[in-house]
Amino acid sequence: MEAATRVLIYEDNPDLRLSLSHLLGGTPGLELVGALGNCQQVETDIPRLKPDVVLMDIDMPGINGIEGLKRIKASQPKVSVVMLTVFEDNDRVFQAVCAGADGYLLKKTPPAKLLDAIGEVRAGGAPMTPAIARQVLRLFPKPAAPRQQEDSPANLSAREQEILGLLVEGYSYKMIAHDRGISLDTVRSHIKKIYEKLHVRSMTEAVSKALRQGLT
Amino acid sequence: MEAATRVLIYEDNPDLRLSLSHLLGGTPGLELVGALGNCQQVETDIPRLKPDVVLMDIDMPGINGIEGLKRIKASQPKVSVVMLTVFEDNDRVFQAVCAGADGYLLKKTPPAKLLDAIGEVRAGGAPMTPAIARQVLRLFPKPAAPRQQEDSPANLSAREQEILGLLVEGYSYKMIAHDRGISLDTVRSHIKKIYEKLHVRSMTEAVSKALRQGLT
DNA sequence: GGCGGCATCACATCATTATGCGAGGCGGCG
DNA sequence: CGCCGCCTCGCATAATGATGTGATGCCGCC
Numbered sequence: 001m002e003a004a005t006r007v008l009i010y011e012d013n014p015d016l017r018l019s020l021s022h023l024l025g026g027t028p029g030l031e032l033v034g035a036l037g038n039c040q041q042v043e044t045d046i047p048r049l050k051p052d053v054v055l056m057d058i059d060m061p062g063i064n065g066i067e068g069l070k071r072i073k074a075s076q077p078k079v080s081v082v083m084l085t086v087f088e089d090n091d092r093v094f095q096a097v098c099a100g101a102d103g104y105l106l107k108k109t110p111p112a113k114l115l116d117a118i119g120e121v122r123a124g125g126a127p128m129t130p131a132i133a134r135q136v137l138r139l140f141p142k143p144a145a146p147r148q149q150e151d152s153p154a155n156l157s158a159r160e161q162e163i164l165g166l167l168v169e170g171y172s173y174k175m176i177a178h179d180r181g182i183s184l185d186t187v188r189s190h191i192k193k194i195y196e197k198l199h200v201r202s203m204t205e206a207v208s209k210a211l212r213q214g215l216t
Numbered sequence: 217m218e219a220a221t222r223v224l225i226y227e228d229n230p231d232l233r234l235s236l237s238h239l240l241g242g243t244p245g246l247e248l249v250g251a252l253g254n255c256q257q258v259e260t261d262i263p264r265l266k267p268d269v270v271l272m273d274i275d276m277p278g279i280n281g282i283e284g285l286k287r288i289k290a291s292q293p294k295v296s297v298v299m300l301t302v303f304e305d306n307d308r309v310f311q312a313v314c315a316g317a318d319g320y321l322l323k324k325t326p327p328a329k330l331l332d333a334i335g336e337v338r339a340g341g342a343p344m345t346p347a348i349a350r351q352v353l354r355l356f357p358k359p360a361a362p363r364q365q366e367d368s369p370a371n372l373s374a375r376e377q378e379i380l381g382l383l384v385e386g387y388s389y390k391m392i393a394h395d396r397g398i399s400l401d402t403v404r405s406h407i408k409k410i411y412e413k414l415h416v417r418s419m420t421e422a423v424s425k426a427l428r429q430g431l432t
Numbered sequence: 433g434g435c436g437g438c439a440t441c442a443c444a445t446c447a448t449t450a451t452g453c454g455a456g457g458c459g460g461c462g
Numbered sequence: 463c464g465c466c467g468c469c470t471c472g473c474a475t476a477a478t479g480a481t482g483t484g485a486t487g488c489c490g491c492c
Contacts, residue, residue, distance in 0.1 A: 015397050059385060061378055086385065086395070097353055126350035130341020136352060137313055137342050157438060170421035173479070185441050192481070193438090202448090203420045203479075205386035211427045263492085373468060388448070401471050408451075409468090418478090419449075 004031040005122055008051035010068060011084065012037045012060045016107065020055065023111050030118065039068035046076050053118055057107075058085040058092055066095045073100040080121045093135050103127040104136075131199075156197055163190045168207050220247040221338050224267035226255050226284060227300065228276040232323065236271065239327050246334065255284035262288055267295060269334055273323075274301040274308055282311050289316040296337045309351050319343040371413055379406045384423050 007024050011017040014037070021035045033049040038060055054072060058065035069081050082103035083096045096104060103121050105114065106129055117127035128136070156164065166176045173191070177184045191206075200206045223240050227233040230253070237251045249265040256278050262270075270288060274281035285297050298319035299312045312320060319337050321330065322345055333343035344352070372380065382392045389407070393400045407422075416422045 013395055013397065016395075059381065061374075061381075086387065086391065100353075102350070102353065120346045123346070124350055125346025126353050127346060128349060130336045130339070130343060133344055133349060133352075134318065134337075134342035136349075137316075137318065159439065167420055168424050170416065170418060170424055172418065172477095174477095182439085183441050185443080186439070188480085189440075191479090195480085200386065201480075202386060202388065204383055204423050207420045207423045208384050208386055208427065211424065375469065390448080398469085399471055401473085402469070404450085405470075406468095407449090411450085417450075 004029055005118065006031050006033045006050060006052045007118065008033050008045070008049050008054045009035040010037075010039045010042075010054065010060065010065065011035070011057040013057075016057075020114075023114065024118075027115055030115075039063050039065075039071075042068050042071050043075065046072055046079065051079060053121055054079055054081045055118075056081055056083050058083050058096070066092070066099055069096060069101055070099045082117060082121055082127060093132055097136055104132045105129060106132075156194060160190055160194050160197070163187065164194055164206065164210050167191075167203055168210050220245055221269060221334060222247050222249045222265070222267045223334060224249050224261070224265050224270045225251040226253075226258075226270065226276065226281070227251070227273040228253050229273070232273075236330075239330065240334075243331055246331075254278045255281075255287075258284050258287050262295065269337055270295055270297045271334075272297055272299050274299050274312065282308070282315055285312060285317055286315045298333060298337055298343060304345070304347050304351065309348055313352055320348045321345065372410065376406055376410050376413070379403065380410055380422065380426050383407070383419055384426050 007030055009017060009020050009024070009032070011020060017035050017037065021032055024030050025032045033051055034045065036045065039045070039056070040063055042063065056065045056068055056072075060068075063071075065083060065085075069083065072079055072081055077100070080102040081100070082105060083101045084105055084107050085092060086107050093104060103117060103126050105117055105127060109117070109129070120127045163176060163180075166179065171179065173184055173187045176182075177187045180187075191203075194206060195201055198206055198209050200209055223246055225233060225236050225240070225248070227236060233251050233253065237248055240246050241248045249267050250261065252261065254276055255261070255272070258279065272281045272284055272288075276284070279287075281299060281301075285299065288295055288297055296318040297316070298321060299317045300321055300323050301308060302323050304322070309320060319333060319342050321333055321343060325333070325345075336343045379392060379396075382395065387395065389400055389403045392398075393403045396403075407419075410422060411417060414422055414425050416425055
């Protein structure tokens with residue numbers, strides 16, 4: 001029979017790292033070869049631990065997951081790297097995919113699914129959540145097709161973009177309402193719409209997304 | 217709850233078309249608005265039947281599925297189109313993805329999965345088989361390495377920078393507390409400090425400032 | 433001439449943030 | 463040793479933000 005799948009974890013949160021370790025360590029057919037809190041030594045970790053699959057947290061202090069991914073792929077392209085993240089951030093997905101990620105999962109993925117995903121990636125699949133898959137598809141027409149000038153207002157209406165701009169400036173609902181001479185409830189309505197369209201659920205996410213994809 | 221999801225089928229095989237029709241027609245929450253054997257009249261079918269989701273066979277006589285997909289997307293980009301195919305043909309996948317497909321399933325997909333997929337695509341997901349997902353990822357170009365360098369001596373302590381980073385990612389206080397295994401009140405404390413140091417008074421301002429001055 | 437998208441406004445309700453006041457432990461420094 | 467900054471935690475309150483439901487008027491489009 002074949003050797004167990006060698007799995008390496010990079011996850012800076014000790015709790016999650018521990019629970020992942022337990023999960024993987026207790027699964028037949030898998031061999032946990034390491035569970036590290038950062039990927040500072042990624043260049044030496046890989047040849048030393050020889051993982052088949054790497055679970056890589058995207059948000060880590062020091063060298064982040066995207067950078068770690070790039071380094072792994074640069075030296076050992078055959079190692080499968082599955083990214084773990086809390087948010088389905090468009091920009092991160094793009095970066096990860098471009099850097100050669102083999103999968104992209106949310107941290108809230110249930111344990112059973114996570115194990116499935118490892119099997120899947122070993123079998124040549126690309127585990128990812130539906131929402132992320134959708135984003136990946138949407139990424140396509142962009143780099144593939146010769147795009148023109150300013151677009152990708154993410155179908156935000158003029159008013160919505162305007163208000164998003166104010167959010168980025170740090171305005172509160174109240175300030176926006178006053179500044180634009182409209183009611184507070186109207187501001188709420190617009191922002192609700194913006195959230196829907198950007199697929200976010202808080203001001204910070206909206207601001208972050210706006211700045212990162214230049215919706216300003 | 218909202219109105220039922222309107223589904224339209226294009227499938228030239230009468231048997232499969234019939235069984236798909238029965239499957240979808242007998243499912244609560246779905247409304248089968250049509251099951252056509254070709255997409256010759258796709259331009260008029262869509263405005264007439266107003267589907268939310270289209271299941272499109274890729275191999276059809278006359279206008280093929282890829283072409284049908286393009287025409288749908290050209291006029292009604294918001295309609296979700298899930299491609300159905302027998303083979304995981306690399307070239308087809310590429311064409312479909314570039315034309316804006318929202319999902320890509322094999323015809324041998326079991327009925328239950330198919331229904332799941334429709335729900336998924338309505339929820340903003342992109343149903344596809346793992347093997348196809350992997351192909352999609354591989355279609356991506358490698359070049360992508362802008363980004364900046366390391367700095368950010370904004371007198372923030374390491375912990376503070378770390379937390380600011382999480383705010384930028386859209387984390388709430390609660391999520392940060394949980395993620396870092398510290399108390400909610402501690403998160404508050406850190407954020408109070410961050411606000412002081414950055415001279416801001418809200419999360420959005422902090423996020424904006426962080427992204428703009430590269431404190432990430 | 434009805435339908436969908438946009439902009440406007442009104443409630444209502446629950447969750448999250450913003451802030452102030454404190455407090456204990458730790459480690460470096462003069 | 464005392465002082466200070468950092469990290470941790472608690473409590474309390476007022477302000478804001480997140481979400482749902484619903485309504486009105488306008489406009490452009492088959």
